[in-house]
Amino acid sequence: MSHQLDEAGFDKIDPLWGPERERAVRAAIAQRAIRRQGTVRTAAAVTATALIAVGGFALWSHRAGTVVADSLVPATSPSQGAPAAEMASETVSVTKLSLDTVLAPLPEHGGRGFVLRAGAARFSVPHDEERPFVVTAGDVTIEDLGTTFTVRFAAVDRLNVAVEEGRVRVHAGETDTEVAAGATLEVPVAPVAGPPVKPQRAARAVAGSWRPLAERGQYEEARTALRKAGPSAVRNDTADLLLAADAARLSGHPAEAVPYLEKVVHGHGHDPRAGLAAFTLGRVLLDELGRPTEAIEAFALARSFGGPLAEDALAREVEAASRAGDVTRSRELALLYRRLYANGRRAKAVSRFGGLD
Amino acid sequence: MSSKPFLRITEPLPDLVPGGPVDFDELFARYGRYVARLAARLLGAGDREVDDVVQDVFWLASRRLPTIADMIQARGWLATVTTRAVARRLRRRRFRRLFHAGPLVHEVPAPGATAEQRALLARIYEVLETLPTDQRLAWSLRYIEGEPLDQVAALCRCSLATAKRRVTAAKNVIDEVFGDE
16 A cells, blocks of 8 residues: 555646636636625625614614703793803703603793603703792602702602702702702602692603504514503504504514404404404414414404405414314315315415315 | 655745745745645645635635735645635535535546556545545645644644544555555
8 A cells, every 4th residue: 555655646746837827816816805895895884874874863862862851941041131151051951861751841930940740850950049940749849059960750659859960959848958969869759739740641651652662673662661551552543453462462472462453353344454453363363372263263254354365364264273173164164265266375284274185 | 654755835945034024926926836736636636626725725815914924934824724725625525425416536637647646546536535524634634745743733723633543544444445456
């Protein structure tokens, strides 16, 4: 063996590397470099676009947060003849700190008074001896002494006041307490009988919040917001009910989708989307909840609406009947499918579930 | 079986001095043929596959130029990259053969060889085709390229013990085949 290999002439192996091949390989490398440059440019453009989009969205989100607050706070100057710089320094800044914050201006305070009904808000206020800035929350009144502070409902009956700069005076019950920078005060709070408190506004704020989340595909968050807001958060119209069903179903809680879908099917039967709702209901019941008997009815209903889903609905009805152990019905339905859709795309599955094989 | 020290991969060229930046044109001009020969011997194949390997190796080199210290080290670096590129190609070739999509025998480019030598080379590469890629490469580096075992291990990116085991396993098969003939 050794002798044989020594004579094999490995050193004679030569790919005949010459200028022609060298040029061809170099050209191919140059080509690859150009392709790579193109790819890098495309990737850079995509990344830049994405960054701009994300930045724009972040800016928009940030502005949205403050604009809502600003719209509540008309910046006012203490005197009509004040110079522009002073007016700017007089600007009151109010930021809602949570989605469920309900904050309303007190008209009699000319933009320097608010009532906090739910949630939390941060106030940054220049002090004005003549026109003190006031926040009321239930029976508690917080008066600024030139400061930045946050008022938060820690619980329904507890109010938390945290001061970042300056001082505030908190009037709770019969006592006045001054809170300095860096300190936090928690006081009991009771709803005020006088001005009409609108708790439903908080609910409305939350109720409204689930919809955009669901529309953006953030189903888990949408479902959480929906649960927090309660059943009244979903309007009794097809679009809203289907969206709520999606939020429940696609966040992994199919059982919660059933009532919404049933409401569409039984309450909005005239709507063109009722067939889709019935079909979806059947799928949820059969595939996700393992309730084939109920699924049969849902698919039958979907079929009765006609349209492009009818064939699929009949096929799934056969499957549901088969899974429910109703052999006679599954067979009858399978024969019906065969008659209606001789070359149907689900013929194979239907034959299998209907026992026609 | 003796190794062939005249084919040492990492032996520095006499006209080169250590240090200094590496220019791609110079690198290609100096080592293009070397990479092509190494690829041809490891692959046991001629034109197209060799060109592809050379292209892969120098494409990578063009992007890694700043990391190559000088023209002397470039040779070893190119040998390592060539070995890896060949390994990838050999694995692909074996995979294709599973589906009968690749030729069993490749034309070995040996223009100065006698008819007997050509026949012997063809037979050796035919046997090598049946070996696992790692064993084939280890054996090829040891007995075709004449690399010492520590260098075989470095080029195959494995331990010395693994390199020895691979070389021995391949050698046993080849000894058996050629012992019978």
